[in-house]
Amino acid sequence: EPEVTQTPSHQVTQMGQEVILRCVPISNHLYFYWYRQILGQKVEFLVSFYNNEISEKSEIFDDQFSVERPDGSNFTLKIRSTKLEDSAMYFCASNDRGGTDTQYFGPGTRLTVL
Amino acid sequence: QKEVEQDPGPLSVPEGAIVSLNCTYSNSAFQYFMWYRQYSRKGPELLMYTYSSGNKEDGRFTAQVDKSSKYISLFIRDSQPSDSATYLCAMIPPRGQNFVFGPGTRLSVLP
Numbered sequence: 001e002p003e004v005t006q007t008p009s010h011q012v013t014q015m016g017q018e019v020i021l022r023c024v025p026i027s028n029h030l031y032f033y034w035y036r037q038i039l040g041q042k043v044e045f046l047v048s049f050y051n052n053e054i055s056e057k058s059e060i061f062d063d064q065f066s067v068e069r070p071d072g073s074n075f076t077l078k079i080r081s082t083k084l085e086d087s088a089m090y091f092c093a094s095n096d097r098g099g100t101d102t103q104y105f106g107p108g109t110r111l112t113v114l
Numbered sequence: 115q116k117e118v119e120q121d122p123g124p125l126s127v128p129e130g131a132i133v134s135l136n137c138t139y140s141n142s143a144f145q146y147f148m149w150y151r152q153y154s155r156k157g158p159e160l161l162m163y164t165y166s167s168g169n170k171e172d173g174r175f176t177a178q179v180d181k182s183s184k185y186i187s188l189f190i191r192d193s194q195p196s197d198s199a200t201y202l203c204a205m206i207p208p209r210g211q212n213f214v215f216g217p218g219t220r221l222s223v224l225p
Contacts, residue, residue, distance in 0.1 A: 004157075033212065043158065043202065045212035056212055091157050100146045100165070100206050103213060105157035 002026045004106035006092050012112045013082055021077045021109045023092030031098040032075045034067065035091040036060065037108075043091065049075065050098060082113045117141060120203060120216035129225050133190040137203035137216045140184065144205040144214075147179055149188045152200045152218065161201075162188065193223045 005024045013019050025032050034046040047057040049067050066078045075094075079086055089110050093103040118139045127133055135149075146165045150158035162177040164170045164186075170177045178187040186205075190197055200218040207214060 035213075042217040043204075043213075043215040045214070048212055058212070089155070102148060102160055102163050104160065105150075107157045108155070110155070 004092055004094055004104055006090075006106040006109050008109060009107070010110045010112070012114065015084055015113055016081050019079050019082055019111065021079075021090050021092075021111070023075045023077070023106055024073050025075055025092065025094030026096075026104060027073070029094035029096045029104075031055075031095050031101075032067075032069070033093040033103060034077045035093065035105075036088045037091065038085075038088045046077075048098075055098075079111075082111075084113050087111055087113045118203060118205065118214055118216040120219050122217055123220040124222055125219060126222045126224060127193055129193060129195060129223055131193050131223070133193050133197070133221060133223075135188040135190075135201050135203075135219050135221070137186045138184055139186075139205060141207060142181070142184060143208040144184075145208070146206045147177070147186050148204045148213070149175075149177055150202040150204060150215075151197075152202055154199075158202055158204075158215075193221075195223050195225050198222050 007022045032049045037043045047061045048055045064080045068076050089108040091108045092106040095101040095103045149162040152158045164177045167179050167181045174191045176189040200220045202218045203216040204213040
């Protein structure tokens with residue numbers, strides 16, 4: 001069964017450093033998403049991406065964040081200058097019809113900012 | 115008032131029990147509702163997807179939606195220790211693509 005994959009599973013970085021989180025969505029999907037889950041808190045939407053551009057973003061997704069689809073398979077989330085409060089699980093999701101279609105989630109990347 | 119609310123639990127039940135998990139929401143425009151299961155340090159896994167009031171059944175799971183009360187439920191019959199996880203309700207706002215998640219209910223099924 002096709003699935004969303006994410007790398008690395010755990011990333012440790014120093015405050016102020018840049019990190020790139022990688023996702024490989026399900027191959028025939030066209031809509032891509034990033035979510036964040038701070039430990040013990042709810043899953044929060046960050047951004048959605050379609051046709052090589054951001055279609056929607058939340059207040060959390062400020063200028064420190066960017067997303068990119070550098071090739072036909074990868075979807076990345078970059079945090080330019082990490083802060084302690086960026087420590088969280090980051091989930092990538094995808095679907096093939098966007099909108100109200102259900103989203104399939106990856107296993108997540110645990111980001112720890114020291 | 116929070117957009118989506120769930121009792122955080124933890125909810126502990128014996129194996130074989132019927133479990134009832136609930137969410138309330140404030141935005142009457144939500145049309146599509148999902149239940150996800152999340153094991154510790156894993157991504158959410160879709161269990162059920164509904165878009166109308168009433169019941170939808172899939173194996174041991176039944177999702178119930180009452181739009182007039184802005185209340186959704188997930189019932190698990192014959193619960194198993196492997197059902198121990200956090201259960202998240204999610205719904206889609208009008209004209210939005212992002213899901214709005216509830217905070218989750220942690221369930222523990224004891225053998």
